Amino acid sequence: MRPTRFLMISLLIAGPTLSSPCALAQGLPPGLAGQALQQADPATLAALVGSLGPGAVASATGNAATTAPVPNGMAAPTLPSIVPTLATPLATAIDAGAPPVVPGAMSPLDSAANLASPVFGARLFTGAFARAGSARFNPDYMVTPGDRVVLRLWGAFQFAQVQTVDPQGNVFLPNIGPVALGGVRNADLQRVVAGAAAGTFRSNVYVYAALAEAQPVRVYVGGFVRRPGLYDGTSMDGLLHYLDAAGGIDPDRGTFIDVEVKRGSQVRARVNLYQFLFRGLMAPVALADGDVIFVGPRQQTVTVTGLANNPNIFEFPRQSHPTTADVMLLAAPQPAATHIRITRMTGPVRNVEYHPIAQAGAVPVADGDTLEFTADKKAGTITVRIEGEHDSAQEYVLPYGARLGDLLRQVHFSDRSDEASIQLFRQSVHDRQKTMLETSLRSLEQSVLTARSGTNEESQLRRNEADQVLAWIDRARKVEPIGQVVVGHGPTRDDLLLENGDLLRVPTRDGLVLVSGEVLFPNAVAWQPGLDAQAYVARAGGFTPNGAHKRIVVAHADGSFEDVAPTSQSLRTGDELLVLPRLDTKSRQMWKDITQILYQLAVSARVVLGL
Structure with missing residues (x-):
């Protein structure tokens, strides 16, 4: 076993001759490739990563959407420092029996890397053209010698x-x-x-x-493709078939707009793949034995982001002088886009320009520029929905800048409406509540994972407690805040600005108080004047053994809340009484953090999450 392993590592060191880690597994016992990868040093892994080509690292790890391609020309001291983490996923992929690279077929790694590339045109090459057979009955095919x-x-x-x-x-x-x-x-x-x-x-x-x-031919595919080589086919097989078999054009280095077909020193055809991608035009090129498909270096590129239907990296001829109008023809800005932000890299200095789309058509762009299409226009109107106990329409279109009072003056309340407890729910508030909760949970998680222990016994106790708290954190992360805004009362309520998508709910005077949390029978209890919080808990079955008698939160219907004592008589109809759990932790700091999060959950989501 040991000599074979040595051979395996030697193959890794000769990385530039290998097309993918799948090729390493050919002819080796199961598990051997993975062992060799896991025992290889960083320099050896660097050689392997270099052999995969730009973008293939992401595919090899199965996370192409989030792993950046290996930059061309990365310095040797830098690359080995990042690739040791790839040993395990690469080994797993090989030992799992990933299919070997078959000559003339697209490598799964190349296909995944092409799909993940932001370069326009890279997704052409996923193996579909290489798998397709020759078009034997193509009526436009020209008969050639050898057919x-x-x-x-x-x-x-x-x-x-x-x-x-x-x-x-x-x-x-x-x-x-x-x-x-x-x-x-x-x-x-x-x-x-x-x-x-x-x-x-x-x-x-x-x-x-x-x-x-058709005549069997062997065609050379060279230049900036993923796997240059000699590929078998027929004279009926088109240009895309051979490019696909070679893994496609390398999106980080090769050109998509000037692919040459050569016979000897003569250039027989020049193909611009953008013509095929945008217009469906592909000039028929009959390939003969020994022909060369050559992909030259990438020319000028412009990156498009933001509100565009085609947010990609686009290529322009080297000697051309493209403008924003040329880019917009390719990128197809969305109707909501009103402005273009142009970021120009001039050496170490970054310059930013901002133009309205209507006036930016003749603005020149240069190699390496980034164009972001943005919406820079105030909304003319907003839409607000109102639900609950009222006798009016449920949706209103209001001018931008409308206030709550403007809406309420159009609403007809019924005798059962609780006008004093109008509820307002807003998506932006939901997002902020979610962010604040996540920040608190991360802080708690860090304190749990970094807690120190003085003895082995204390260490075991801390570990058990940490497991329990981490499980509770996972449950807390799944809680979604309701995004309720505290509306308030009086003139200040009517001055509240509305946002597009706001939801108002008019509560019903139902005379109920909701009791939940650490009580035996969470329920709705009929409101009675003079009853204190403990009496409502008693009508819900009393406290559970885990309930904290002195930790009761009352959430009012209008979004306000207060921490009350068991003897408090401040409850009113429509309130929700939440009994928080008792905490028993060894760390005082952890106790404070969990208490804070418990209150956040009670206020933002009306949820009591027991530990």
Whole structure:
């Protein structure tokens, strides 16, 4: 086993000749590749990562959406410092039996990296073109030397043969002579052969001609592709087939707008893949044995972000002078976009320009610029929904800057409406409450994980307590705040600015008090004047063994709240009484943090989460 492992590590060191970690597993016992990777030093792993090519590290770890590609030319001391963490996922992928790279087929790593690339056009190459067979019945295919043609004549003259088109582009028919088929469209093949036969046989001879198979060819794919090499196919297979088989154009280095097809020193065709991507145009190029598909270096690029239908990295010819209008044709800004922010990198200095879209059409852009489409326009109107106990419409369209009083003057309340306890729910408040809760939970998590112990016994106790608290933190993270705003009373209530998407709820005078939390039977209890908080708890079955008798929060219907004593008689109809749990922790700081979070949950989400 040890000599084989040494061979494995030697293969890793020779990384530039390998196309993917899947290739390392070929011919090795299960688990051996993973062992070698896990025992390899950082320099060895760096060689492996370098062999995968830009972007493939993300694919190898199965997290292409969040792992940045390996920058070209990364210094040797830097790369080994980041790749040791890849040993385990790479080993797992190999030992799991990932399919080996088959010549002429797209590597799963290349496919995943292309899908994750922000470069426009990279997603063309996911293996679909390489898997597709040659289009044998393509009517526009031009017959070339080496193609095989089925020829049949019957009637007064009998002949049946499959002939290969000779280097001069001819086939030979008895009594007829050479028939020129080179450059004839597949759809015209029958007509050309029948016309040649008609020159010799005036009648009673019938002709059938069809393309049997295209010429087998081997095409070189070179330049800035992921896996340059020599690939088998047929003369019917198109340019995209061979590029796909080579892993696609390297999005970080190769050009998508000037792909050359060469035969010897002659450039037979230049293909701009943007024509195919935007207009569906692909000039037919019949490839012959020994032809070269060459992908040159990437030219000017502009990055598009923000409110665009195509937020990608776009490429422009090196000698061109693109403008924002050219970029907008490719990026397709969304209707909501009103302005363009242009970030220009001039050496170490970053310059930012800001233009309205309507006036930015002729603004030049340069290689490396970033364009962000933004919406910089105040909303003309907002929409507010009102639910609950009222006799009015449920949705209102108000001018931007409308206040709560403007809305309430349009609402018709019923006899059952509790106008003094109007509830307002807002998405932005929900988001802030969620952020504050997450901040508190992270602080608690850090204090739990960094707590110190003096003895082994104390360490075990701390560990058990930490497991319990961490499980509680996971539960707390799943709680969603309700986003309620404290509306208040009097003139200040009517001055509250409304936001688009606000939800108002008019409570019903139902004469109930909700009792929840650490009580035996959480329930709704009929409100009675003069009853204190402890009496309401008693009507809900009393405190649970985990209930804290002196930790009761009352959430009022209007969003306000207060911490009350068991003897408090400040409850009113529509209130919610929440009994918090008793805490028993060894750390005073932890106790304070959990108490704070318990109150946050009670106030923002009306939830009591026992520890």
